Amino acid sequence: MPSTAPTLIRLADYRPPEFLIDAVALSFRLAGAETQVAATLELRRNPAAMRGDGALRLDGEGLELEWIALDGQHLTAQDYAVDDESLTLFQVPDQFCLETRVCVHPDQNTALEGLYLSNGMLCTQCEAQGFRRITYFLDRPDVMARFSVSLEADRAQYPVLLANGNPVGTEDLADGRHRACWDDPFPKPSYLFALVAGDLSRVSDRFRTASGRKVALNIWVEPENLDQCGHAMRALKNAMGWDEDRYGREYDLDVYNIVAVSHFNMGAMENKGLNIFNAKAVLASPDTATDQDFQWVEGVIAHEYFHNWSGNRVTCRDWFQLSLKEGFTVFRDQEFSADRGSRGVKRIADVRMLRARQFAEDAGPLAHPVRPESYIEINNFYTATVYEKGAELARMLAHLLGPDLFRRATDLYFSRHDGQAVTTDDFVACMEAVSGRDLSQFKRWYSQAGTPELEIAGTYDPAAQAYELRVRQHTPPTPGQPHKEALHIPLALGLLDHQGRDLPLRLVGETGVIRAGTRLLEIREPEQVFHFIDIPEPPLPSLLRGFSAPVKVRFDYSEAELLFLMAYDSDGFNRWEAAQNLSQRLLLAWVAGAGPSIPAGFYEAGRRALTDTRAEPALIAEILTLPNESYLGDQMTQVAVEAIHQAREGLMTRLGQELSGEFRAGYELNQDRGPYEPSPEAMGRRALKNLCLGYLVAAGEAEALGLCRDQFEARHNMTDQIAALRLLVDAGGAAGEEALAAFYDQWAGDALVLDKWFAIQASAKGPGTLERVRGLLGHPAYSPTNPNRVRSLVASFCANPVPFHAADGSGYAFLRERVLELDPLNPQIAARLLQSLVRWRRYDTHRQGLMRAELESILAAEKLSKDAYEVAAKGLA
Ligand code: PHE
Numbered sequence: 026m027p028s029t030a031p032t033l034i035r036l037a038d039y040r041p042p043e044f045l046i047d048a049v050a051l052s053f054r055l056a057g058a059e060t061q062v063a064a065t066l067e068l069r070r071n072p073a074a075m076r077g078d079g080a081l082r083l084d085g086e087g088l089e090l091e092w093i094a095l096d097g098q099h100l101t102a103q104d105y106a107v108d109d110e111s112l113t114l115f116q117v118p119d120q121f122c123l124e125t126r127v128c129v130h131p132d133q134n135t136a137l138e139g140l141y142l143s144n145g146m147l148c149t150q151c152e153a154q155g156f157r158r159i160t161y162f163l164d165r166p167d168v169m170a171r172f173s174v175s176l177e178a179d180r181a182q183y184p185v186l187l188a189n190g191n192p193v194g195t196e197d198l199a200d201g202r203h204r205a206c207w208d209d210p211f212p213k214p215s216y217l218f219a220l221v222a223g224d225l226s227r228v229s230d231r232f233r234t235a236s237g238r239k240v241a242l243n244i245w246v247e248p249e250n251l252d253q254c255g256h257a258m259r260a261l262k263n264a265m266g267w268d269e270d271r272y273g274r275e276y277d278l279d280v281y282n283i284v285a286v287s288h289f290n291m292g293a294m295e296n297k298g299l300n301i302f303n304a305k306a307v308l309a310s311p312d313t314a315t316d317q318d319f320q321w322v323e324g325v326i327a328h329e330y331f332h333n334w335s336g337n338r339v340t341c342r343d344w345f346q347l348s349l350k351e352g353f354t355v356f357r358d359q360e361f362s363a364d365r366g367s368r369g370v371k372r373i374a375d376v377r378m379l380r381a382r383q384f385a386e387d388a389g390p391l392a393h394p395v396r397p398e399s400y401i402e403i404n405n406f407y408t409a410t411v412y413e414k415g416a417e418l419a420r421m422l423a424h425l426l427g428p429d430l431f432r433r434a435t436d437l438y439f440s441r442h443d444g445q446a447v448t449t450d451d452f453v454a455c456m457e458a459v460s461g462r463d464l465s466q467f468k469r470w471y472s473q474a475g476t477p478e479l480e481i482a483g484t485y486d487p488a489a490q491a492y493e494l495r496v497r498q499h500t501p502p503t504p505g506q507p508h509k510e511a512l513h514i515p516l517a518l519g520l521l522d523h524q525g526r527d528l529p530l531r532l533v534g535e536t537g538v539i540r541a542g543t544r545l546l547e548i549r550e551p552e553q554v555f556h557f558i559d560i561p562e563p564p565l566p567s568l569l570r571g572f573s574a575p576v577k578v579r580f581d582y583s584e585a586e587l588l589f590l591m592a593y594d595s596d597g598f599n600r601w602e603a604a605q606n607l608s609q610r611l612l613l614a615w616v617a618g619a620g621p622s623i624p625a626g627f628y629e630a631g632r633r634a635l636t637d638t639r640a641e642p643a644l645i646a647e648i649l650t651l652p653n654e655s656y657l658g659d660q661m662t663q664v665a666v667e668a669i670h671q672a673r674e675g676l677m678t679r680l681g682q683e684l685s686g687e688f689r690a691g692y693e694l695n696q697d698r699g700p701y702e703p704s705p706e707a708m709g710r711r712a713l714k715n716l717c718l719g720y721l722v723a724a725g726e727a728e729a730l731g732l733c734r735d736q737f738e739a740r741h742n743m744t745d746q747i748a749a750l751r752l753l754v755d756a757g758g759a760a761g762e763e764a765l766a767a768f769y770d771q772w773a774g775d776a777l778v779l780d781k782w783f784a785i786q787a788s789a790k791g792p793g794t795l796e797r798v799r800g801l802l803g804h805p806a807y808s809p810t811n812p813n814r815v816r817s818l819v820a821s822f823c824a825n826p827v828p829f830h831a832a833d834g835s836g837y838a839f840l841r842e843r844v845l846e847l848d849p850l851n852p853q854i855a856a857r858l859l860q861s862l863v864r865w866r867r868y869d870t871h872r873q874g875l876m877r878a879e880l881e882s883i884l885a886a887e888k889l890s891k892d893a894y895e896v897a898a899k900g901l902a
């Protein structure tokens with residue numbers, strides 16, 4: 026346990042800051058072993074805050090204070106107190122200037138918060154509370170200051186010196202040193218501060234904004250990666266144009282710098298004018314990055330760019346409001362990607378991920394509202410709920426208002442709150458202001474945790490030609506919230522006739538012309554009934570089209586009805602959804618003991634999907650992908666680890682055998698004809714082709730592994746190479762080992778590809794995975810201080826259900842060892858890994874006991890971080 030019991034921070038305790046900082050000047054003498062930071066803060070009392078005891082308490086962690094002066098007067102020990110977390114000045118005037126000088130040690134910083142060293146480059150990460158590891162400050166997002174920064178370093182070692190804002194000059198100094206000055210004209214919270222110093226090369230371009238501002242764009246990387254920046258640069262320019270078109274938002278500085286670093290806890294960070302990226306979220310070339318990587322890079326580049334308005338110009342009042350910037354910005358990047366590629370396929374991918382991660386989170390001990398009420402460690406709240414469910418809330422508002430009003434609302438939000446630190450209530454208030462709607466019930470989505478369930482039933486009355494749809498909503502309890510209130514839920518639906526055509530949806534009492542198609546119903550009550558009239562025949566409802574709300578729908582479809590929806594629904598998302606429902610149903614019945622009883626109609630539907638020449642290949646691939654094992658487990662009262670695995674493998678085998686001719690044809694038909702293209706169409710074809718190959722292998726087709734070997738050896742692009750490698754490794758035996766060795770020889774020099782080599786082995790299906798993973802811990806390329814490496818080996822293993830949940834507890838013990846090894850080095854990463862243990866209630870009593878025992882032994886460890894403590898304690902509660 027941590028030496029002092031960690032404090033719970035509560036939203037209810039929020040108070041405005043007693044002091045404000047108008048301006049800050051920072052001067053860095055940079056070096057890896059020891060960096061000096063001199064800060065000059067212009068402080069004054071906040072007129073809007075209550076007067077406290079007159080003292081000023083600044084945040085600061087791990088700082089060595091060397092010098093301090095107030096209004097030019099050097100202070101002595103009786104004027105202030107320093108502890109592990111703060112510097113307190115006992116008496117200060119109403120307005121004054123405070124100067125401090127501290128010393129920090131970047132080369133010892135393995136937590137990757139504050140100033141740290143990555144492959145010889147100095148860089149920072151300040152969100153959420155890393156700035157306090159750089160200098161004493163009011164490190165909270167509602168204190169917004171103007172920053173000017175001077176960086177001084179050895180010129181040979183650190184030729185490139187970057188900070189936020191615009192460059193205002195460089196200077197050569199004596200002794201081979203140099204200095205660069207940067208000025209950021211926009212007041213910002215400290216979490217958006219950044220600097221980078223290193224031997225970097227760049228790819229440059231330009232963008233001209235709608236109002237004519239010329240912006241210099243730079244992507245800075247280690248020299249050997251210069252040829253992998255093109256995709257990110259195109260994505261950046263596309264994102265800049267899209268935000269102008271869709272939201273009327275222009276960029277506001279003269280330069281936009283992006284830096285790729287090898288050691289990074291998350292995907293990327295939106296520091297004003299100086300985004301710092303995990304190299305994995307920037308670099309992409311056809312031979313090293315998969316199609317998924319290409320799409321991810323484009324999405325993250327856009328996400329960080331969009332933060333310039335949703336996050337930076339308008340920021341969060343406190344960390345409970347995190348979803349104000351993250352949820353909204355994820356929604357923005359999702360829509361950007363939908364516009365760039367296939368809208369329907371993007372929606373499917375987003376919903377898959379929401380269900381896999383956020384629904385699971387909502388159903389476990391770490392469930393929390395989109396706007397949490399309390400936390401011990403804010404770093405634990407960069408969650409699927411805050412990000413992905415938060416995005417769904419923005420999407421529902423957009424849906425409820427419609428495109429024109431939503432745009433007016435976001436325009437109002439950006440103009441009303443420009444330069445301010447605000448709340449999710451302020452965001453919703455703008456939606457209310459432009460629409461005249463009362464969204465007070467909608468706001469419960471922000472404060473209430475849990476995944477709502479809609480139970481829906483329909484009755485047709487032939488005499489009255491009427492259809493009655495009864496909708497009941499219910500949200501199961503979550504920790505600390507035993508009773509739930511009814512939510513305001515947008516439910517998009519259609520009614521299909523027997524030919525699969527959409528009927529016009531007229532509610533009783535409505536007159537005038539009504540077109541056939543999707544209609545948006547608003548659910549507000551615990552139980553609500555909708556009466557549709559002029560319905561000439563018993564209809565088949567297509568519910569929650571496009572996944573119009575983050576809820577679970579229960580409707581008693583027959584197998585035949587699901588097959589019908591899969592074939593005819595005008596909503597592509599719901600065609601996929603029907604396929605998922607159907608295969609889920611077959612698989613769960615199989616697991617429950619019914620064995621493989623597959624109706625002929627299932628194979629027929631698969632065949633029809635596979636040979637549908639009008640459908641997008643990417644959508645076909647999604648439709649033919651069976652729900653994954655952990656998602657299937659989430660649908661059971663108790664997860665049957667091995668049975669799920671066997672049933673899923675078994676169904677793939679049968680489907681593969683039954684449709685082998687079609688899969689073989691699909692494999693041939695969707696081969697790349699020309700050079701690699703990262704276009705949505707080409708990506709879709711590759712996805713379908715590799716899915717076909719997977720089914721051919723599952724079917725045990727004699728030549729399938731030969732096809733994998735050929736595809737692997739052809740080295741045409743990383744998407745194809747890695748797909749083949751995965752199949753070979755999963756198949757086990759000498760061919761897999763040879764391919765792994767060849768892949769290592771080919772890619773040992775490329776860190777990001779090497780991550781894939783580790784990940785493939787950790788997610789392998791065959792026996793012996795844990796032994797292999799344990800062996801890889803000793804590989805010279807494994808390092809517990811590189812989060813990408815840890816994720817690719819350890820997190821991949823924990824996401825591999827059969828070996829992780831091995832009944833002898835060996836997987837759990839392995840995780841406990843890794844968590845305890847990592848916690849002192851990087852608590853954020855340790856706490857993330859630990860989350861794999863908290864859903865123990867979902868397993869049999871034997872596994873429950875094993876998982877709990879590991880959580881308990883972690884909780885009992887000495888000097889446990891707040892991060893890991895919070896996860897373990899909540900996991901056991
Ligand atoms: N704010 C970053 C993003 O989502 C995420 C992040 C959080 C990065 C904390 C680093 C540290 O864009």
Ligand code: ZN
Nearest residue numbers: 328332351354
């Ligand atoms: Zn973000």
